[in-house]
Amino acid sequence: MNPIQNVSRRHFLQGVAGLTLGIALPAVSQQAGAAEAAVAGTPFEPNAFVRIGTDNIVTVLSKHLEMGQGTYTGLATLVAEELDAAWAQVRVEGAPADARRYNNLAFGPMQGTGGSTAMANSWEQMRQAGASARAMLVAAAARRWNVPATEITVREGVVSHAASARTVRFGELAEAAAAEAVPALVTLKDPRDFRLIGRHAPRKDSVAKTDGTAQFTQDVHLPGMLVAQVVHPPRFGSRVKALDATAARALKGVVDVVQIPGGVAVLARDTWTASKGRDALVIEWDDSAAYRESSDQILARYRALAATPGKTARKDGDVEAAFQGAARVVEASYDFPYLAHAAMEPMNCVVQRTATGLEVWNGEQSHTVDQAKLAALFGLAPEQVNIHTLYAGGSFGRRASTDSDYVREAASIVKALEGSAHAQVPVKLVWTREDDMRAGYYRPLFHHRLEAALDKNGRIQAWRHRLVGQSIAAGSAFEPFLVKDGVDHLSVEGASSLPYAIPNLQVELHTPTDIPVPVLWWRSVGSTHTAYATETFLDRLAVSAGQDPVALRLQLLDKHPRHAAVLRLAAEKAGWGKPLAKGKPGERRGRGVAVHESFQSFVAQVAEVTVKKDGSLRVDRVVTAVDCGFAINPDIIRAQVEGSVGFALTAAFYGEITLKEGVVEQGNFGEYGMLRINEMPRIEVHIVPSAAKPTGIGEPAVPPVAPAVANALAAATGKWATRLPFVTRQFKA
Amino acid sequence: MIQLTINGKPQQADVEPDTPLLWALRDSLLLTGTKYGCGAGLCGACTVHVDGQPVRSCVTPVASVAGKKVSTIEAAGDSRVGKAVQDAWRKLDVVQCGYCQSGQIMSAIGLLSTKKKPTDADIDAAMAGNLCRCATYVRIRAAIHEAAKALA
Ligand code: FES
Ligand code: FES
Numbered sequence: 001m002n003p004i005q006n007v008s009r010r011h012f013l014q015g016v017a018g019l020t021l022g023i024a025l026p027a028v029s030q031q032a033g034a035a036e037a038a039v040a041g042t043p044f045e046p047n048a049f050v051r052i053g054t055d056n057i058v059t060v061l062s063k064h065l066e067m068g069q070g071t072y073t074g075l076a077t078l079v080a081e082e083l084d085a086a087w088a089q090v091r092v093e094g095a096p097a098d099a100r101r102y103n104n105l106a107f108g109p110m111q112g113t114g115g116s117t118a119m120a121n122s123w124e125q126m127r128q129a130g131a132s133a134r135a136m137l138v139a140a141a142a143r144r145w146n147v148p149a150t151e152i153t154v155r156e157g158v159v160s161h162a163a164s165a166r167t168v169r170f171g172e173l174a175e176a177a178a179a180e181a182v183p184a185l186v187t188l189k190d191p192r193d194f195r196l197i198g199r200h201a202p203r204k205d206s207v208a209k210t211d212g213t214a215q216f217t218q219d220v221h222l223p224g225m226l227v228a229q230v231v232h233p234p235r236f237g238s239r240v241k242a243l244d245a246t247a248a249r250a251l252k253g254v255v256d257v258v259q260i261p262g263g264v265a266v267l268a269r270d271t272w273t274a275s276k277g278r279d280a281l282v283i284e285w286d287d288s289a290a291y292r293e294s295s296d297q298i299l300a301r302y303r304a305l306a307a308t309p310g311k312t313a314r315k316d317g318d319v320e321a322a323f324q325g326a327a328r329v330v331e332a333s334y335d336f337p338y339l340a341h342a343a344m345e346p347m348n349c350v351v352q353r354t355a356t357g358l359e360v361w362n363g364e365q366s367h368t369v370d371q372a373k374l375a376a377l378f379g380l381a382p383e384q385v386n387i388h389t390l391y392a393g394g395s396f397g398r399r400a401s402t403d404s405d406y407v408r409e410a411a412s413i414v415k416a417l418e419g420s421a422h423a424q425v426p427v428k429l430v431w432t433r434e435d436d437m438r439a440g441y442y443r444p445l446f447h448h449r450l451e452a453a454l455d456k457n458g459r460i461q462a463w464r465h466r467l468v469g470q471s472i473a474a475g476s477a478f479e480p481f482l483v484k485d486g487v488d489h490l491s492v493e494g495a496s497s498l499p500y501a502i503p504n505l506q507v508e509l510h511t512p513t514d515i516p517v518p519v520l521w522w523r524s525v526g527s528t529h530t531a532y533a534t535e536t537f538l539d540r541l542a543v544s545a546g547q548d549p550v551a552l553r554l555q556l557l558d559k560h561p562r563h564a565a566v567l568r569l570a571a572e573k574a575g576w577g578k579p580l581a582k583g584k585p586g587e588r589r590g591r592g593v594a595v596h597e598s599f600q601s602f603v604a605q606v607a608e609v610t611v612k613k614d615g616s617l618r619v620d621r622v623v624t625a626v627d628c629g630f631a632i633n634p635d636i637i638r639a640q641v642e643g644s645v646g647f648a649l650t651a652a653f654y655g656e657i658t659l660k661e662g663v664v665e666q667g668n669f670g671e672y673g674m675l676r677i678n679e680m681p682r683i684e685v686h687i688v689p690s691a692a693k694p695t696g697i698g699e700p701a702v703p704p705v706a707p708a709v710a711n712a713l714a715a716a717t718g719k720w721a722t723r724l725p726f727v728t729r730q731f732k733a
Numbered sequence: 734m735i736q737l738t739i740n741g742k743p744q745q746a747d748v749e750p751d752t753p754l755l756w757a758l759r760d761s762l763l764l765t766g767t768k769y770g771c772g773a774g775l776c777g778a779c780t781v782h783v784d785g786q787p788v789r790s791c792v793t794p795v796a797s798v799a800g801k802k803v804s805t806i807e808a809a810g811d812s813r814v815g816k817a818v819q820d821a822w823r824k825l826d827v828v829q830c831g832y833c834q835s836g837q838i839m840s841a842i843g844l845l846s847t848k849k850k851p852t853d854a855d856i857d858a859a860m861a862g863n864l865c866r867c868a869t870y871v872r873i874r875a876a877i878h879e880a881a882k883a884l885a
Contacts, residue, residue, distance in 0.1 A: 068830030068867045206823045209831030210838060212766015212806035219765035227760070252749075270760035271769075272752045344770050344778060344832040344866045393768070393832025394866050433771045635826060639872070643829055646868020669775040669864060678857035680870040 018174030019133060020051040049095075049129035050079050052137075056157070056171030058085045060126075061095040063102035063111060064118040065365045066205060067343075067392035067399065068643070069698040070636035071118045073203045075126050077632055081196045082130030082189060085170065086157035092204050094389030097367035099382075110477075111367035114400050114521065116599035116696020119632055123694050124188070131186035133177070140176035141168060191630070191691065200635050205391070216391050220350045220361045222426040226255055226267040228413050229274040229430055231281055233263060235290035235662040236440060236516045240264060244282040251277050258416035262405075265413045267422070271430050291516045292662040295445060298515065299335060302447035302468040306333065310466055310508035313487045314496040317504035322462030326453030330544055332537055333450070335723040336469075336529040338657035339443035339522055342672060345393025346436035349410035352426035353418075357384030359426070362407060363392025365399035369477055373404040374411050396647070397521040401441055402476035405518070406431065434667035442657055443522035444470040444491075448533040453504075458545025460556075462504035465495050465533070470519045471511045486511065490521065494530030494598060494703065499563050500538070500556035517659070523647060524699040527598040531703030532710070532724065535594040539711040540720060549593050549711065550576055557595075562627050565688055566604040567595045569625035573686050574606035586613045588733070589620075592711025594704035601628040601700035602688075605645075607681075607708040611716050615731035619649060619681040619709055627688035628697045638685040641701040645683055648705030650675040656725050735795055739764065740808035750796035754788075755779045757795040758805060766806035766835045770864070777863030780836035780843075781805045787843035806835035814845050814884060821880035829867035837863050841877050850881050 051059040060079045066072040072092040080090050095102045102111045105121035134154055141159045142149040145166055153160050160167045191198070208214035233239070245257040248266055253273035258265050266277035323329065350361035357380050364370065364387050375382045392399055401407070410429035417423050431439075446469035453462035472490045473482035482489045487509050489496075496507045522528060542552040550571045557564040571577075571593065583589045588611045595604040608621040624641050631637055654673035658665045666672040710721045717731045735746045739762060746757040753772075758764045758781070770778030772791045779791040782804045809815035818841050821827075828834050837860070844851055844859035851859070856877050865873070 068828075070829075202823070203826045203828065205831060206826055206828055209828040209834050210819045210822045211810060212764070212835050214831050215765075216768075216832060218769065219759075221760075221763055221765070270748070270756060272748065272756040272760070342866060344776070344830060344864070345768070346770075392830060394830040396866075430769075433773070639826065639829065639869070642871045643868045646870060647866070650866075650868070668771050668773050670773070674864045674866065675868060675870075676861045676864065677870040677873060678861050680868065680874075683871055 018051065018053040018171070019136060019178040020048040049126065050083070050133050052133060052170050052174040052177070054171050054174050056089055056169050058083065058090045058170065060090060060092045062092050063095045063104070064113040064122070065094070065363060065389060065392055065395070065399070067113070067363065067365065067395040069118070069640060070203060070633065071113065072205060073201060073636060074119050074632050075122055076204055077196050077201045078122060078126035079130035081194055082127045083134045084154040084156065087196065087201055089157050089170070090204070094364070096389070097364065097371045097385070097387035099368040102367070110369070112369065112400060113365050114397065116601065116699045118696070119694045120600070120696060127188050128186055131188055132182055135183040135186055136177040136180040137170060137173050139180040140173045144176060197632050198630070198634070201633055203636070214391050216345055216393050217348045217350060217361055217363050218345055218393070218430070220390070220428060222350070222352070225350070225426040225428055226269065226422060227271045227274045227428050227430055228265045228267050228410070229271070229278040229432070230260070230263045230265045230409065230435065231278055231283060232435060232439065233290070234285055235287055235292065236518070237290040238285045238287050239289065240283055241286035242284040247282070248277040248280040251280060256417065256420065256422065257281070258413060260409065260412040260416055262409055265416070267413070267427065274430070275432070290662055293515070294660050295338065295658045298445055299447060301512070303333070305468045305510045305512070306447055306449040306466045310468070310510040311486045312506065313492040313509050314505065314507040316506070319462045319464050319504045319506040322504040323451070323453045326461060327456040328454045329451060330454065330541055331449070331451040332540060332720065332722060334448040334533045336446040336532070337655065337724065338445045338517065339651060339655045340437050340657050340666070340672060341396040341398035341441070341522055342437060342674070343392070343394030343396060343398055346431040346433050347398065347406040348428065348430050349407050350426055350428045351410045351414045353378070353414050353424050357386060358411070360385060360387045360407070361390060362387060363395065363399050364389040365392065365395055366401070366404070369402070370404045370407045373408055377408065377411050377415060396523040397525070398441060401520060402472070402478060405439065405441060433669070437657070437667055437672055438664040440518035441520040442517065443528055444472065444519040446529045448529065450533060450537045452537070452541055454541070454545060458547065460502050460541055463498070463502045464506045464508070466508045466510070467492060467495060467530070468510040468512065470515055470517070472519050472521055472525070474511070474513070490526050492530065493526035494596060495526070495534060497597070498534055499560040499597065500553070501558060502556070524598055524702040527596060527703035528651070531594065531596040532707045535596065535704065535707035536710045536720065539592065539714065543714070553595060562602045563595055563597060566602045566625040566627050567593070569686055569688060570604035570606050570623050573625065573684060574623035576606060580608060583610050586733070587611065588716040590712040590714070590716025592708045592713070592715055594707040594711060596703045598700045598703055600695040601626065601697060603700050603704050605704040605708040607705070607712045609709060609712040609716055611713065611731050613733045615728040617713065617728060617731060618679065621682045621684070622705065622708070623684045623686070624701060625686045625688060626697065626701060627690055628700065629690050629692040629694040631687050631690070632694055634687055637687055637697045640697045641685045642683050644699070644701035645705050646675050646680055648702045649679070649709070652706040652709060652724055652726060653679070654725055735799055737795070737799060737803060738801070739803045740805060740811070746795060748795060750794065752795050754781065754790040754793040754795045754798055754803065758790065764805050764807055768832055768835055770833065776833070777836040777840060778833050780839040780863065782839060782843065785846065787840050806839060809838055809842060812842070815842050817880040817883045818842050818845065818876070821876040821883065825872050825876045825879060827869050827872040827876050829869055833863065833865045837865065837873055841873070841880070844877065845880060845884065849884065851877060
């Protein structure tokens with residue numbers, strides 16, 4: 001059955017005439033709209049996937065956040081393809097929070113964006129929405145012209161009847177189409193007939209993001225709005241012992257100072273005054289319950305844990321026996337630091353208490369989770385929390401905070417104003433870069449230990465992989481789906497799914513629970529560390545057995561054709577096996593490879609590096625082959641790969657959050673460096689043609705980058721990098 | 734009140750003199766295209782032009798630009814070079830999250846205003862202070878070359 005429903009007549013409250021299609025749902029009372037609905041005397045259903053206005057504009061309502069990955073463009077492409085709209089007439093808007101209509105089909109009952117699922121879960125849904133609208137436009141035209149619908153064609157936003165030489169634009173048909181029945185069944189196009197999917201559809205956000213008009217949360221200005229800045233505790237778990245806000249309150253423009261669960265907020269008319277007020281606060285902290293360990297101590301504990309068996313994440317064959325019979329054992333261990341997301345737009349959120357509920361403006365990545373948390377804070381029903389989704393200036397997972405940290409913080413400031421003169425003004429919480437970097441919600445620090453047993457011919461007989469690190473899902477709404485038998489899938493993904501044919505294979509996990517540093521998914525999640533450990537370790541085994549790294553992988557990937565295909569393609573395009581051009585005198589050069597599957601996409605990369613005498617290095621070239629199913633927009637896939645390479649190199653070269661006696665040592669880009677334009681390698685992207693259902697590309701090109709570079713460094717210098725970020729003095733000649 | 738010339742128009746900003754130009758633009762004049770990224774001159778997201786030179790508005794007190802000509806991303810398309818840069822950015826779909834891009838574009842306009850045909854080394858020198866977390870650097874470089882071609 002076609003799940004798409006006509007909701008046009010419910011839409012007039014927003015002043016939109018024309019055709020609006022949403023998702024079929026049983027009627028439900030909508031508290032948020034109840035007041036207005038009562039006035040109009042009709043159910044209020046402000047939700048849809050596609051709306052065609054009498055102004056000839058096609059608006060696609062995106063249930064997913066646009067945080068840079070081209071999601072708005074991708075979803076619009078799917079709708080426009082089946083609708084046969086002209087690309088120029090298509091606009092995209094963020095859909096409101098509504099888990100029933102706008103849930104992520106990959107997450108079940110939740111609305112949210114992540115796990116590189118936006119295209120995969122929308123592939124059919126958005127095309128159905130477009131095809132349904134097209135069928136209704138055709139039906140309306142057939143009725144108007146009194147001709148059979150089968151004689152009508154649609155192209156580029158124009159409905160035509162060739163025999164009578166009549167044409168009409170979508171806009172002129174929109175109202176009539178709204179009165180047509182939604183077809184019970186729609187037939188989607190044969191991919192051979194695609195005109196937009198698989199081709200170049202320019203990004204829908206390019207204009208607004210190049211003339212300053214794109215609206216990010218940071219840019220929200222509302223009448224009467226106050227700006228809040230917050231002093232956060234110096235350590236995780238510190239509490240306010242004494243607060244002196246006299247000086248802050250005395251500043252011109254400071255409106256109020258309120259204490260909230262996570263600190264003290266200063267409210268002012270503008271951002272600069274709020275930050276001056278915040279600097280003027282005198283706070284004494286109670287550190288008695290605060291966390292005081294240093295990251296070195298955490299690492300030392302993790303190393304000790306890795307010497308003991310952990311919870312089993314995967315067990316094939318008999319690893320113990322295989323190690324006993326080994327001709328040779330190879331082992332290595334790896335350290336991965338905490339990493340901040342450091343999205344270019346520091347976290348922020350606008351919240352306003354109204355007579356009927358809560359209005360929220362946010363680069364909203366986790367609608368359902370945030371909506372529920374905010375509703376609970378104010379004793380509201382979730383549908384009374386109305387979320388306006390704006391562009392996010394990057395996220396990389398940060399805006400999908402499992403416990404809604406910064407969103408709750410904004411709301412708790414509003415809550416602290418209850419009963420005051422400012423109880424119902426909009427409040428914009430603005431984090432500084434330092435707030436953003438020190439707040440936690442990091443990619444967890446991990447330690448890995450790998451051991452392999454080789455037989456006398458150098459063949460891998462056994463592989464034991466132990467991981468130690470905090471769980472991301474534990475304690476969150478995601479725990480029931482992600483944690484099984486004490487193993488958080490997000491900790492071991494990429495390690496427990498090792499594709500190589502190794503007869504005895506065991507993956508074990510330790511999950512320390514006594515560290516209160518908040519941790520979170522970070523672009524490509526577990527694979528950020530598992531791909532590095534597994535792919536550099538495999539290269540070590542290849543080298544120690546005197547085998548070519550590509551040939552060895554291909555041998556072990558017999559049952560994994562998609563891995564093997566991207567690996568072959570990347571190797572071929574990179575000229576694997578051909579000698580690498582020599583560097584300048586004193587320079588050493590190397591080439592390395594890695595392949596990894598994440599989020600059901602397959603990526604292989606070949607990196608070329610040059611290392612100078614002093615150990616400093618540059619990555620010259622990264623060749624990528626990717627299989628992410630049907631390529632909806634090849635140019636956006638290339639852009640995501642380019643960006644992913646830069647993102648991964650930032651982590652490999654610079655990324656490290658450290659704690660000293662519980663205090664985060666980094667605060668801004670001076671201490672937490674980022675790759676710059678002059679360090680960007682040449683990038684080549686090759687997309688495997690595929691008819692398979694599309695998967696994601698926002699994350700999967702991140703994991704293989706660092707291991708490919710590390711393998712190239714080993715080829716150049718003979719040294720294995722066993723920690724990230726790289727320590728370049730290790731590569732000194 | 735501080736008297737300013739922003740994008741060719743006289744403007745008054747009702748802010749304290751120590752307020753960084755960034756916040757005067759964003760909060761007082763509602764020119765929100767200029768972005769806050771670090772507040773410390775480290776990322777370039779806040780880049781505007783003062784008398785034609787790219788500056789970091791987050792570390793430029795508003796009082797120091799009184800009487801000078803400030804131009805921001807909102808007026809980028811008004812100049813021939815700015816228009817060429819915007820067009821190239823759009824043609825190559827440079828943006829991802831977009832948050833750094835106002836600053837990137839203002840720096841690129843600064844470069845192309847003084848160097849008609851920048852080399853890759855010129856681009857590195859002019860653009861290395863503009864961070865992009867989405868790492869759109871490949872396309873930034875290509876778009877600058879593209880704009881230079883269009884302007885030639
Ligand atoms: S915000 Fe001014 S340089 Fe970063
Ligand atoms: S486009 Fe996102 S930071 Fe540059």
